[in-house]
Amino acid sequence: MSSRPSGILALRDYLLGPTLDHAAHQSPFWHQRLAGKAALVDGVAGLPLLPVTTRAQLAAAGVDLYAGTTALSDQVVLSSGTTREGRQRLLVRRSREELQAQGEYVRMLGAGVGAPDRVLHLHNVQHGLPVGDPPPGEVRVPWMPHPNMVELAFHQLCATADAGNPFTVVRGSVSAVLTLAVAGRERGINTAALGVRCLGTNSYGVTPRVQALLEHAFGAVVLDNYSLSELPSFASRCAQCGALHWQHPPTAPELVHPTTLKAVELQPGATGMLVLTGLFPYVQRTPLIRYATGDTLAVTAWCEHRGDWGWQFLGRHKDTLVLRRGKATLPLYAEPLYHLMDGALGVARTRHPVEVLGLVKPGQLGFPKYRARDVKGALVLEVEPHNARQRARLKTFLERQLPRVFPALEKWPWRVVFCALPDRVFKP
Numbered sequence: 001m002s003s004r005p006s007g008i009l010a011l012r013d014y015l016l017g018p019t020l021d022h023a024a025h026q027s028p029f030w031h032q033r034l035a036g037k038a039a040l041v042d043g044v045a046g047l048p049l050l051p052v053t054t055r056a057q058l059a060a061a062g063v064d065l066y067a068g069t070t071a072l073s074d075q076v077v078l079s080s081g082t083t084r085e086g087r088q089r090l091l092v093r094r095s096r097e098e099l100q101a102q103g104e105y106v107r108m109l110g111a112g113v114g115a116p117d118r119v120l121h122l123h124n125v126q127h128g129l130p131v132g133d134p135p136p137g138e139v140r141v142p143w144m145p146h147p148n149m150v151e152l153a154f155h156q157l158c159a160t161a162d163a164g165n166p167f168t169v170v171r172g173s174v175s176a177v178l179t180l181a182v183a184g185r186e187r188g189i190n191t192a193a194l195g196v197r198c199l200g201t202n203s204y205g206v207t208p209r210v211q212a213l214l215e216h217a218f219g220a221v222v223l224d225n226y227s228l229s230e231l232p233s234f235a236s237r238c239a240q241c242g243a244l245h246w247q248h249p250p251t252a253p254e255l256v257h258p259t260t261l262k263a264v265e266l267q268p269g270a271t272g273m274l275v276l277t278g279l280f281p282y283v284q285r286t287p288l289i290r291y292a293t294g295d296t297l298a299v300t301a302w303c304e305h306r307g308d309w310g311w312q313f314l315g316r317h318k319d320t321l322v323l324r325r326g327k328a329t330l331p332l333y334a335e336p337l338y339h340l341m342d343g344a345l346g347v348a349r350t351r352h353p354v355e356v357l358g359l360v361k362p363g364q365l366g367f368p369k370y371r372a373r374d375v376k377g378a379l380v381l382e383v384e385p386h387n388a389r390q391r392a393r394l395k396t397f398l399e400r401q402l403p404r405v406f407p408a409l410e411k412w413p414w415r416v417v418f419c420a421l422p423d424r425v426f427k428p
């Protein structure tokens, strides 16, 4: 760590005490779980003294958890991710006080830094629009993949650009922004001339191919975002170092070993399951202390510009394929493999729901059709080619690129198999 840590690190330490006090006093579950230990924790570095808590443990204890990023207390909207995977529906309860605190923090950050960006924020209707006033310069529009929504968004973007006061930032899910890029092209709208300088994307991750496509379409930088429905904070990609940094409102991120749940020291190359603690007053009604996210992340490097660690999302822990040969193991993280397959030309693709509405041509969107399997300790990468003619080129590409993404495959048995595969279930 050569540069000075950013103020957000000190703020995490400052807010942790009130967070633990609040949780222990407001929730019988946390009162019992933190009993006798919370007083020993002096700052974020002391968090490993407390137990890691999983979603299953919270559910078993009857703690309301899940979804409703912006909904008020009982008026909760279910998370799309949860219901589609068939897990038990649980709700995150948010109070008016914490929503107000989150909004005030955003407005406070925007104050006194010159003219704010003009932001068009496309909100997934499944999560609802946030309550309260938006930050200065931000217009919030509900979004779902429907032609009317596309019209509405383009009306906003074109009218403000024509008036010489364009939206300089568009925020929304990757799917929403990608839909605008493709729909704009089909309608003859020059999206690169709309005055947008930055696209802030969330929901599933941006692959290098999609990033290039969006940057070309809008002439804008793409800043990807990692977030969870359960907590208000998020990590977004740094324009300087390219890694993710945790943003405001502050949250305390840690890494633990995915099975032993032992703390992993934050240093370049450290990999583990992400554990988060939401901080008071931005999290109140459903406190989450050392909450196991189920996601695998790595620490990339200390960012001089930001004064904080850089992070990289490697995929859901349950989607990691761990190959085993004797005592040796090789984890194949889902996200880097997905990025590689998304950039491999000639792979068949799952149809995207947006295509069904006629907005997008087949092959422009949708997941590449592949599956990684462990066959007696060897990696078998099953791939469905778009057509037989591209097989040879695709095979050469994958044989070159796979060991580049996973260097351990230089010494580990693996092969690519071409076959027909079922459509992957679309996860927003």
Ligand SMILES: [Zn+2]
Residues within 6 Å of the ligand: 238, 239, 240, 241, 242, 243, 245, 303, 304, 305, 306, 310
């Ligand atoms: Zn950075």
